[in-house]
Amino acid sequence: MEVTGDNLLTPEASNQIHGDILESIFNHVPLVDLVPASYVSMSWKLAVSASLQGGGRRRRANRTKPWLLIYTQSTRFPHLTTTHAYDPRSHVWIQIHEPSMKFISALRSSHSTLLYMLSPSSFSISHDPLHLTWHHIKAPLIWRTDPIVAMVGTRVIIAGGTCYFEDDPLAVEMYDLETCKWEMCEPMPSVLKESAASTWLSIAVNSSKNKMYVVEKSTGVAYSFDPSIKKWQGPYNLRPDHTARTISCWFIGFSSDDRLILWWCNRR
Known part of the structure; x- marks a missing residue:
């Protein structure tokens, strides 16, 4: 037919x-x-x-499958980006035309659900699936170069990654999109002092519990942060006993039904 x-x-x-x-x-x-x-x-x-x-x-x-998004960004001001999406069900690439804006710095992400750009004076974030909407807010009080950044409900959590001249490398700040205010929170656990940056930490957000989870990539030790009380909980040992000596790097994530997913890389 x-x-x-x-x-x-x-x-x-x-x-x-x-x-x-x-x-x-x-x-x-x-x-x-x-x-x-x-x-x-x-x-x-x-x-x-x-x-x-x-x-x-x-x-x-013919089930619906997750899309792959690819971003390319100019290294020079105004750091313009192009965005392409791949639909595995249709087997096609689509260019996504984003709204015009002047990018303030390099495009970064601590995990796949949120993009951000951070400079000493500005902070821009986007958390919708195709990242067509951006929120432009004033920069956090503490200057950071490699923080972990996550969206928990209506709150943006930014932690660690501070510059070397800052007093507290474990500082945590929280921005509420409803009140449009920054708040200081309990610092990250002291055991993470030498690894308080997105390079060394894997993070994930549980949407049903409104909590952010952080795992140290080299040890598998995890903590959770509850933005409603601005405090950390843990530690949690996620390592299966039989793998403790063979794993070199740990990562976490949550499935669509909020089940914790743990995966790792074996030592060679």
Whole structure:
């Protein structure tokens, strides 16, 4: 069966293909093409929705998969970036056109859910999935070069990574997007003094508990930070006993259902 570009746009033609047949066709349509297809008619919109939410063999054959985002940035002011996204279901690359803005510094990320740019006078963050929206706020009180930065609820946590001339390398600050204010919090645990930077720490956010978790990459020792009380808890030993002597680097993350994921690199 062939569906041409002309009859895609006519409601009369859409009525000739409906129900399970239409849904079956959409199971083989690239994800990026489902958006315009959903505007043809109400029956097509319902079929598109069903093809994305169906179960069993049909769901496994054309399930939605995470996208890969690639950012390139100029090393010179104004540090302009280009963004491309890869959809593994459609097998296509898409260029994402971001809103025009002057980037203040190098684009960085402590983990994949938040991008930020930090300078002595400015701090810009973006946490939506495609990073199309940016929040521009005043810089934290303490100047940092390699902090860990995470979004926990409506709060932005920035910790460690301080410059060598700062008094407290473990300093933690928190910015509330609702009150638009910075607050000082309990410093990071003293055991992390020599590794209080994103280079040496892996972080993850549990959205259901509204907590940030930090693990030291070289030891696997973990702590959690609760922004509601501005305090740290732990330590937690995440290392399986049989791997303690064979692991060189530890990383953490959370799945979509907030289960902690721990992975590591073996020594060679």
